[in-house]
Amino acid sequence: MFSPLIKELMESLRCLPGVGPKSAQKMALYLLERDSQGADRLANALRDALDKVGRCATCRTLTEDTECSICLDQARDGTRLCIVETPADVIAMENAGSFDGRYFVLLGHLSPIDGIGPEELGLDRLENLVRNTDVEEVIIATNSTIEGEATSHYISELLKPLNIELSRLAQGVPMGGELEYVDGNTLALALKGRKKL
Amino acid sequence: MFSPLIKELMESLRCLPGVGPKSAQKMALYLLERDSQGADRLANALRDALDKVGRCATCRTLTEDTECSICLDQARDGTRLCIVETPADVIAMENAGSFDGRYFVLLGHLSPIDGIGPEELGLDRLENLVRNTDVEEVIIATNSTIEGEATSHYISELLKPLNIELSRLAQGVPMGGELEYVDGNTLALALKGRKKL
Numbered sequence: 001m002f003s004p005l006i007k008e009l010m011e012s013l014r015c016l017p018g019v020g021p022k023s024a025q026k027m028a029l030y031l032l033e034r035d036s037q038g039a040d041r042l043a044n045a046l047r048d049a050l051d052k053v054g055r056c057a058t059c060r061t062l063t064e065d066t067e068c069s070i071c072l073d074q075a076r077d078g079t080r081l082c083i084v085e086t087p088a089d090v091i092a093m094e095n096a097g098s099f100d101g102r103y104f105v106l107l108g109h110l111s112p113i114d115g116i117g118p119e120e121l122g123l124d125r126l127e128n129l130v131r132n133t134d135v136e137e138v139i140i141a142t143n144s145t146i147e148g149e150a151t152s153h154y155i156s157e158l159l160k161p162l163n164i165e166l167s168r169l170a171q172g173v174p175m176g177g178e179l180e181y182v183d184g185n186t187l188a189l190a191l192k193g194r195k196k197l
Numbered sequence: 198m199f200s201p202l203i204k205e206l207m208e209s210l211r212c213l214p215g216v217g218p219k220s221a222q223k224m225a226l227y228l229l230e231r232d233s234q235g236a237d238r239l240a241n242a243l244r245d246a247l248d249k250v251g252r253c254a255t256c257r258t259l260t261e262d263t264e265c266s267i268c269l270d271q272a273r274d275g276t277r278l279c280i281v282e283t284p285a286d287v288i289a290m291e292n293a294g295s296f297d298g299r300y301f302v303l304l305g306h307l308s309p310i311d312g313i314g315p316e317e318l319g320l321d322r323l324e325n326l327v328r329n330t331d332v333e334e335v336i337i338a339t340n341s342t343i344e345g346e347a348t349s350h351y352i353s354e355l356l357k358p359l360n361i362e363l364s365r366l367a368q369g370v371p372m373g374g375e376l377e378y379v380d381g382n383t384l385a386l387a388l389k390g391r392k393k394l
Contacts (some may be wrong), residue, residue, distance in 0.1 A: 046206065
């Protein structure tokens with residue numbers, strides 16, 4: 001019913017996460033009917049980002065500069081390195097506001113089935129980084145999922161010989177969590193990790 | 198925290214309907230981390246659509262051709278014309294499958310506060326179309342909202358002198374609607390428009 005270019009726009013909007021055929025149709029028609037300026041800005045932003053955004057030479061996060069703003073910030077504590085899966089995780093940690101060290105961004109987790117091994121996650125570069133800079137503690141903050149745990153395990157085995165402190169984010173009952181509604185696995189972890197008072 | 202180009206991409210994704218700051222961040226990072234091919238396709242589709250999609254010379258719907266496929270279809274009944282607000286409404290009517298006439302797409306509704314008057318909706322062109330072709334019945338299918346009703350009223354006043362049949366989509370209880378859950382205004386309309394058995 002729609003002409004080919006409009007159909008193609010709808011189809012290609014579906015590459016966005018959480019956008020199904022119905023939303024894609026709504027978005028495409030909205031852009032064409034009412035916000036061609038916004039669409040133009042979006043097309044330019046996509047093109048610019050695709051052409052120029054690469055990875056930080058040190059921490060591998062997404063940036064269009066050689067090094068990201070956190071790696072360039074001399075005020076940060078270079079002795080502590082936090083390993084996260086994605087740039088969004090860096091933001092989450094920064095928003096928590098209690099870490100002032102540096103980051104290393106894996107951009108994923110180990111997933112042999114998708115062809116993502118240690119090399120794709122830049123683990124060789126991580127090893128060099130830890131070896132050649134004054135990092136004293138590595139905090140592994142991969143997700144608390146099966147893949148995140150496996151990645152965490154692999155990294156800890158990799159870095160153990162380097163004689164640095166290695167830690168993993170604590171697992172347990174979230175702040176404000178009511179025991180009644182916390183799932184069994186989390187409770188089991190909280191119990192296992194209980195702290196002496 | 199993000200570099201300028203990534204921020205600009207997030208900002209510009211927010212022009213999409215239903216996309217807030219959180220989804221925009223998720224979308225931007227997803228595209229850059231994992232689907233640069235999709236992002237490239239989207240950028241091209243946006244550019245193409247912006248450059249080439251215009252309005253059908255007859256019915257004003259969105260298309261990159263001079264006339265849309267429905268207007269070009271000789272098999273359709275040229276004596277009946279259905280007036281709708283948007284191209285999505287054309288699709289909804291076509292999916293209902295019980296109308297084989299032609300359409301006229303307003304691309305909006307009367308909204309003086311946004312500077313949308315009869316001219317912006319192409320009502321002069323509508324009048325000419327009805328006057329100069331063999332249209333016998335005009336079905337006004339604007340939305341059942343205050344704006345849609347006002348637009349419907351304006352159009353009916355405009356076309357009354359042309360000596361054609363004018364009708365409006367029926368309002369009432371939707372198919373499968375249980376009275377208990379139908380809102381009062383709809384029930385009042387259904388009662389007002391009751392049919393003799």
